[in-house]
Amino acid sequence: MPMTDYDSATCSIAKTAQILGDRWSVLVVRNLFNGVRRFDALQQHLGVARDVLSKRLALLVDEGIVERRAYQSEGARTRHEYALTPAGRDLRTVMVALMDWGDAHRSGEDGPPMSLRHRDCGAEIHAHLTCAAGHEIETSTRAELVPLAGAKLAG
Numbered sequence: 001m002p003m004t005d006y007d008s009a010t011c012s013i014a015k016t017a018q019i020l021g022d023r024w025s026v027l028v029v030r031n032l033f034n035g036v037r038r039f040d041a042l043q044q045h046l047g048v049a050r051d052v053l054s055k056r057l058a059l060l061v062d063e064g065i066v067e068r069r070a071y072q073s074e075g076a077r078t079r080h081e082y083a084l085t086p087a088g089r090d091l092r093t094v095m096v097a098l099m100d101w102g103d104a105h106r107s108g109e110d111g112p113p114m115s116l117r118h119r120d121c122g123a124e125i126h127a128h129l130t131c132a133a134g135h136e137i138e139t140s141t142r143a144e145l146v147p148l149a150g151a152k153l154a155g
Helices: 012-020 023-033 039-046 050-062 092-105
Strands: 066-071 079-084
Touching: 012 023, 023 039, 023 050, 023 066, 023 079, 023 092, 039 050, 039 079, 050 066, 050 079
Parallel strands: none
Antiparallel strands: 066 079
16 A cells, blocks of 8 residues: 555654754753753853743653753752653754754864764764664665554555
8 A cells, every 4th residue: 555545744753843843942952961051051051032932841841851840050040950750861863863964964164063982982973874684874875664553544
């Protein structure tokens, strides 16, 4: 049966794009991975309007990607910082794949702005695809979509 016979709204990519399909959401997640966790620091580093940041953080919290944590500096009122949940940390491969693609296809004349390195050995980190049997999946590797129980027929 052709893939066009299936409801594309059930697609995992479509469901993920509903959460991360906006520049600010992706950049908030990137900054959280890089240790920027407080609202004011996120707002300043990203240069995003406060209301936009509030909405993106609320969405990420509601979707279980980020959690709010209270903190209090000595003599100050209680404030909140944001941290990735296990589901949020599972986005690491996605974020590294986006970085790899951007480095390869969107870097300027001077090359990529950053290199992600393994702290233990110093080697660069990159996203790689393998199948469950351990075979490397390259861009030229043929693949097929196989409908599973979660697939719904369109219409």
